[in-house]
Amino acid sequence: MRRATSLRAVLVAVLAASALLIGAPMASAHSVVTGSDPADGSQLETGPTQVSVSFNEVPQSQFATLNVVGPDGNLWSKGDPRIEGQSIVVDVGELGPAGDYTIAYRVTSADGHPISGTLGFTLTTAGSGSPGAPADASAATDSEDGGGIPLWPFLVAGGLVFGGGLAFALRKPKEQ
Known part of the structure; x- marks a missing residue:
């Protein structure tokens, strides 16, 4: 007993x-943006050769996206994005029309939660570059809570x- x-x-x-x-x-705190190059809201006379968004931790490389969309609604980023340290980076061709450019990102944080958002910069002097394909409108508007394991x-x-x-x-x- x-x-x-x-x-x-x-x-x-x-x-x-x-x-x-x-x-x-x-x-598990989700990743947060710590900066971008070019900086969010910056005014540029000439376009950058690459764009990056930095986070407080290293994002996962699977399913990472980073696009630059011009005022004409076309893609200006070239090639696939890559993870470099705590940043996601994509190459950018010579930009075209002057105006507001949107940097749209989506990465998976270290805890597996997808995070996304947009930043932007303004090109003050038009360039002579040729645009890429029209941007997919849903890529820049994905919800931050669009995934994860319940x-x-x-x-x-x-x-x-x-x-x-x-x-x-x-x-x-x-x-x-």
């Missing part, structure tokens, strides 16, 4: 500790495991 009571106490302690660990919030299935599973274990631990032993 004494052994069953101590086994039950150990099982309840283990289940309680498991519940605390399952229910504890994960320490938490609720893990909470339900943890609750079921904890409840089942607690019921098992607190059941009355059969009298012999």
Whole structure:
């Protein structure tokens, strides 16, 4: 009888500790933008040869996108973006019309959460570059909460495991 009571106490302690660990919030802050080149809102006489957006941590390279869209609605970025340290970088061809250019980015932070947004700069003197294809309007307007793994299935599973274990631990032993 004494052994069953101590086994039950150990099982309840283990289940309680498991519940605390399952229910504890994960320490995962999403990446945040720390700067860009050219700087957001800057005025430029000549276009940059590349554009970069920097973050407070190294973003994942999978599914990273970075586009430069001109005032004409066309893409001016060239080639695929790349991760360099804590920045995502893309090459830019010679720009064309003067006006506002939008830098649209989407990366996956180190914790797996996708983050996106837009920055911009103004070209004050027109260049002679040729635009790329028309920009996909949805690429610059993706929601910041557009993905990630939902938490609720893990909470339900943890609750079921904890409840089942607690019921098992607190059941009355059969009298012999």
